[in-house]
Amino acid sequence: GNSVTQMEGPVTLSEEAFLTINCTYTATGYPSLFWYVQYPGEGLQLLLKATKADDKGSNKGFEATYRKETTSFHLEKGSVQVSDSAVYFCALDRGSTLGRLYFGRGTQLTVWP
Amino acid sequence: GAVVSQHPSWVICKSGTSVKIECRSLDFQATTMFWYRQFPKQSLMLMATSNEGSKATYEQGVEKDKFLINHASLTLSTLTVTSAHPEDSSFYICSAPGLPAYEQYFGPGTRLTVT
Numbered sequence: 001g002n003s004v005t006q007m008e009g010p011v012t013l014s015e016e017a018f019l020t021i022n023c024t025y026t027a028t029g030y031p032s033l034f035w036y037v038q039y040p041g042e043g044l045q046l047l048l049k050a051t052k053a054d055d056k057g058s059n060k061g062f063e064a065t066y067r068k069e070t071t072s073f074h075l076e077k078g079s080v081q082v083s084d085s086a087v088y089f090c091a092l093d094r095g096s097t098l099g100r101l102y103f104g105r106g107t108q109l110t111v112w113p
Numbered sequence: 114g115a116v117v118s119q120h121p122s123w124v125i126c127k128s129g130t131s132v133k134i135e136c137r138s139l140d141f142q143a144t145t146m147f148w149y150r151q152f153p154k155q156s157l158m159l160m161a162t163s164n165e166g167s168k169a170t171y172e173q174g175v176e177k178d179k180f181l182i183n184h185a186s187l188t189l190s191t192l193t194v195t196s197a198h199p200e201d202s203s204f205y206i207c208s209a210p211g212l213p214a215y216e217q218y219f220g221p222g223t224r225l226t227v228t
Binding site for chain 2: 004036041042043044045046089100101102103104105106
């Protein structure tokens, strides 16, 4: 089946610290992989994506590389800011045209000044 | 960018009553919308796929007679929780695909509390 496993939170960091949130997946076929972010009181927003193996998605200083050999898509940022505090969701699309997504359980990130 | 709204953002209802949640795409048309349920500290679980002009497709284990979905127009889908019980209390989120379809636009969610 299709599933996403995401590291449990919460994650608490000081400003300018390095961030890694682990994500691994199980999927049939060749899925696309995503990171979504949910800021307090807002809907989920697409943060970055990778549609094939070895692709690197990047946005707002965040990066994630689609690793088919390890079935992983870990999220990283070199220097986090207080404004990065949010819940981060890893997700996959198994390739259907409907856009059906499978989500990990989310990781709460809190960054302290 | 594209915006999806939900109404209400928060609702409290008594056990046994029904409550309707609206999901609207504000500046684009959506022939398909998705309804998710999110429990505290857990993932978003897809409940059903709402299809304009046809019946919704429900995920396994979701009671279609309890969670009624109507995709009334190209910009509106509604989820009605019928005969609500406290265990239906949750956070309900809708989304609509953009172009490409994986570019999903999410509503801000509706918090339902059943007393």
